[in-house]
Amino acid sequence: MTISQDVDFIKSQVKSIIWNRDTEPADREYIRQMGEIKRILERYVADDEFREEFEVDPAGAIKKYNLDVSIDPMEIRLLWDDEYLKAWDPEQIPPLPVIRYRAFIRKKYNTELSFSLAIMLLQTIPVTRFGEIDR
Numbered sequence: 026m027t028i029s030q031d032v033d034f035i036k037s038q039v040k041s042i043i044w045n046r047d048t049e050p051a052d053r054e055y056i057r058q059m060g061e062i063k064r065i066l067e068r069y070v071a072d073d074e075f076r077e078e079f080e081v082d083p084a085g086a087i088k089k090y091n092l093d094v095s096i097d098p099m100e101i102r103l104l105w106d107d108e109y110l111k112a113w114d115p116e117q118i119p120p121l122p123v124i125r126y127r128a129f130i131r132k133k134y135n136t137e138l139s140f141s142l143a144i145m146l147l148q149t150i151p152v153t154r155f156g157e158i159d160r
Contacts, residue, residue: 055125058096058122058125059125059126059129061092061094061095061096062096062101062104062122062126063126064092064094065087065092065094065096065098065101065105066104066105068090068092069105072090075090079098079105080106083098083099084097084098096122100120100122100123101120101122101123101126103119103120103123104123104126
């Protein structure tokens with residue numbers, strides 16, 4: 026398989042699960058996987074004790090803290106191990122769950138940014154107490 030074919034395949038495997046009106050919806054497995062990655066990373070960032078244990082034994086920490094996930098934490102190592110990320114060869118294609126999660130976060134950020142901008146714009150329009158636009 027050529028790099029171009031690899032990229033085309035990966036693009037076909039990355040779908041939006043936020044504001045998914047214009048594209049084919051992601052399947053349940055995809056959504057479950059994003060939730061599991063999010064659950065691991067949130068615990069990793071928020072809990073120092075979990076983080077210390079996770080860095081030594083990821084699977085053991087997941088089991089000990091009852092994180093109900095099936096994803097292999099080593100498959101998403103690029104998302105939580107800075108040293109591993111620094112040593113990563115940029116010519117290599119990251120594992121699909123990493124690509125999907127990065128796309129999810131990018132879409133979430135852009136959606137939230139768009140929503141925030143819309144709210145800011147609406148707040149600049151003077152409105153009467155009856156909800157009509159004051160011209």
